[in-house]
Amino acid sequence: MATRTDRPVVGIDLGGTNMQVGVVDSTGRIIGRAKKKTRAEEGPAKVMGRIHDGIREACEEAKIPARALLAVGIGAPGAIDPVTGIVLEAPNLRWNHIPLAKTLAKKVGRPVYVDNDVRSAIFGEHQLGAGRGCSELMGVWIGTGIGGGLILRDELYHGYTNTAGEVGHVTLFPGMPPGSTSLENNCSRTAIVERIIKLIKTNHKSIIPKLADNDLSDVKARVVAMAFARNDRVTKMVVESAAENLGIAIASVVTLLGLQRVVIGGGLTEAMGERLVGLIRRSVHKHAAPEINRHVEVVKTELEADAGLLGAAMLARKGLSSRSRTRVIRA
């Protein structure tokens, strides 16, 4: 007979546009899935209703009743209090002080845990992916913005403010005008695309407009990856410079914290893979203190787009035996 902790959990990656729901068994395998639109504009009650629907659908696919679940974990964008499970501020969801854990626990009848989406993803890598067996770890997620998370002494680190891991806010260029000093404002996919477009508009040749069907209003990570792979000069120059700067900021943090490993993830990383991670790795090793370079590894996400979902699932599973500050909100 299955013991209590053998029971499956649900992990949810709650984004501003879509939510990914997965039933995850005790080995970390996803045995049922559901994907739904978030539709934040309809308000929190409707969104939570759709989360509940997603849980039911994923359980159906996994052929288990929702009451068989051990717990539910959610990675949500924005500032989260993991102790109370309240979403303090999530601009992408238009949420302010929404008691997500408590409300959903009542609906589903199972304990619910909530944490920040990027932190969940990094916890996923720590438990099941590229961060396994590593007690001191940073994740850096490069996409629309730059997010991050820290595993310190084998546990997710939240800091006093529950906001720890915000590597995107590291100041890289002091003295520059406000809005252009931070890592995020220089090295996110958004910043990279902006710089490429600026160069194109000043008559630098590039295959980006062709790859993006001449629509430069929303250049995707996939397009940047293609242009880079085809040796587009402008794209190579901008991406290489961003990777160099990412490496400098990461080297500072790795040296400050004496980290063992850095996992690089996020949309741009999934699209570019080792092409991007290799550049960042080279820069980290160039700029970190020598005694750090003997140890530190810079690796690519293993769980890719499932990192958030799997991490949320692992938070739900871990939560019950955790010594950390995260408290469960019971149904």
Add this chain to the structure above:
Amino acid sequence: MATRTDRPVVGIDLGGTNMQVGVVDSTGRIIGRAKKKTRAEEGPAKVMGRIHDGIREACEEAKIPARALLAVGIGAPGAIDPVTGIVLEAPNLRWNHIPLAKTLAKKVGRPVYVDNDVRSAIFGEHQLGAGRGCSELMGVWIGTGIGGGLILRDELYHGYTNTAGEVGHVTLFPGMPPGSTSLENNCSRTAIVERIIKLIKTNHKSIIPKLADNDLSDVKARVVAMAFARNDRVTKMVVESAAENLGIAIASVVTLLGLQRVVIGGGLTEAMGERLVGLIRRSVHKHAAPEINRHVEVVKTELEADAGLLGAAMLARKGLSSRSRTRVIRA
């Protein structure tokens, strides 16, 4: 009768030039002291002999026998493995892989703990000084160099490499020539004095040469503090710029880790006091993320020159009940 943990401990601040030894009672009061020259050039055995002498003298002043001590704690400069008590690399002492804890424990007949000197000082502030009651704390020590240490989840944080806290190595100016990119190379007392002298040599007027008896080869923190207090223009400009940059780097770390408090210490801070700390505070609040600014405090060291000694004493006291990685080396 005194219980076991009521017994006094010895704390030692082992510097490249001098060592400070203190017997510390269970309330954190120093009840006996000794100060000795380090004389590193005579080799580790002689230095350890003088440490032993210092312990005996301090115990004499405290009117207790050395065997009454609970334990001995040492803050040593350089890279330390706190688990084994080995000094891995200490250029100031000319030591390489010296088993300080083991050797001294045999001599003294009491358990000996060793950690890095700056980390010890910050642990002192956490236990007895400006960091009391604060679970997430950074110390930044500004002197010849810039050292630092972190208290995370109420415990001294060492990282995977046992080097955590090296805030002086944070890259502040990427793209600058090697040797001028880091916080330490821009904002230590050494860097500040170098910049002042450069300006004086290019005909900027300053009272520094007069205050330093026209010897610019070794301008002390005290001299910088006096010139600043007397509104010397060159000194004000250089110190204000250094404090601004210190605040920028500290704001990055405070935002990354979601810290509650930053304690500023070290030789330059002791000499300049709130004049320096106020400038750094203003810069941190200007550059940290808004949600961090609601919480974070930037304060001056309370223990000043005794921080290292008291911290080492508290490490010795704490060590016996610690759940951390630090292991005791028994006699």
